[in-house]
Amino acid sequence: MLELKGVAVDHGKLRALWDINLEVRQGEKVALLGANGAGKSTTIGAIAGIYPLAEGSIVYEGRALANADPARVVQQGIAAVPEGRRLFANMSVQENLTMGAYSPHLRAGVDAGLEKVFSLFPILREKRRQNAGELSGGQQQQVAIARGLMAQPRLLLLDEPFIGVAPKVIDEILHALRRIVEEGVTVLMVEQNVHRALNFADRAYVIENGRTVLEGTRDSLLGNPAFADKFLGLE
Numbered sequence: 731m732l733e734l735k736g737v738a739v740d741h742g743k744l745r746a747l748w749d750i751n752l753e754v755r756q757g758e759k760v761a762l763l764g765a766n767g768a769g770k771s772t773t774i775g776a777i778a779g780i781y782p783l784a785e786g787s788i789v790y791e792g793r794a795l796a797n798a799d800p801a802r803v804v805q806q807g808i809a810a811v812p813e814g815r816r817l818f819a820n821m822s823v824q825e826n827l828t829m830g831a832y833s834p835h836l837r838a839g840v841d842a843g844l845e846k847v848f849s850l851f852p853i854l855r856e857k858r859r860q861n862a863g864e865l866s867g868g869q870q871q872q873v874a875i876a877r878g879l880m881a882q883p884r885l886l887l888l889d890e891p892f893i894g895v896a897p898k899v900i901d902e903i904l905h906a907l908r909r910i911v912e913e914g915v916t917v918l919m920v921e922q923n924v925h926r927a928l929n930f931a932d933r934a935y936v937i938e939n940g941r942t943v944l945e946g947t948r949d950s951l952l953g954n955p956a957f958a959d960k961f962l963g964l965e
């Protein structure tokens with residue numbers, strides 16, 4: 731479904747990604763792991779069309795993905811839920827959600843989209859008239875994910891969705907994500923917590939200094955000494 735080959739990205743004069751190679755198949759849940767500053771968010775941003783590629787290619791559903799054109803990437807069927815949520819704090823929950831369906835081809839489906847995300851995250855129906863800034867961290871994260879889903883993506887990108895979210899709400903969000911995947915959406919998620927990432931995902935990639943260095947299923951990674959060295963002693 732999605733394939734990155736030899737992707738390099740610069741932030742100004744600094745090269746953040748050197749050589750990212752990864753593949754996400756239709757229907758999969760894939761995690762991106764790596765230390766702070768490794769390049770996980772930049773990888774998500776490159777896919778989402780926020781950062782231009784300095785080298786390499788991104789192919790999505792058999793076609794080159796729009797380079798550095800976020801609106802076009804959304805139209806191609808990919809929604810990104812950014813690190814830190816980036817909600818409009820002084821707008822209502824419902825207004826934030828509606829912003830996720832800003833593309834002309836989505837506007838007709840706003841009501842159906844709202845029903846859909848309210849059924850996934852019932853608390854958002856109750857809070858829909860409240861300002862997003864008044865919600866708890868976990869509720870705000872649900873708004874951010876729901877806003878991404880309002881774009882009716884076939885591929886959902888999530889960047890560290892559980893920061894500042896209470897454990898009970900993390901479980902609720904994971905449950906909702908599994909439902910979304912059952913309904914045909916593919917998920918690529920950045921997650922710092924190795925065990926949570928591997929319990930959720932079918933496969934994971936490890937990014938180190940802007941390069942994908944390891945890939946595998948939960949069992950193959952947990953049984954790989956190179957992986958254990960990097961992560962399992964550190965928790």
Ligand SMILES: Nc1ncnc2c1ncn2[C@@H]1O[C@H](COP(=O)(O)OP(=O)(O)O)[C@@H](O)[C@H]1O
Nearest residue numbers: 741744746764765766767768769770771772773
């Ligand atoms: N907007 C930016 N401008 C300049 N440097 C950046 C920017 N975003 C990230 N970086 C740098 O790029 C590298 C990768 O960052 P990032 O992709 O955010 O890593 P991660 O998400 O894995 O923590 C880091 O060295 C970081 O300091």
Ligand SMILES: [Mg+2]
Nearest residue numbers: 770771772813
């Ligand atoms: Mg990051």
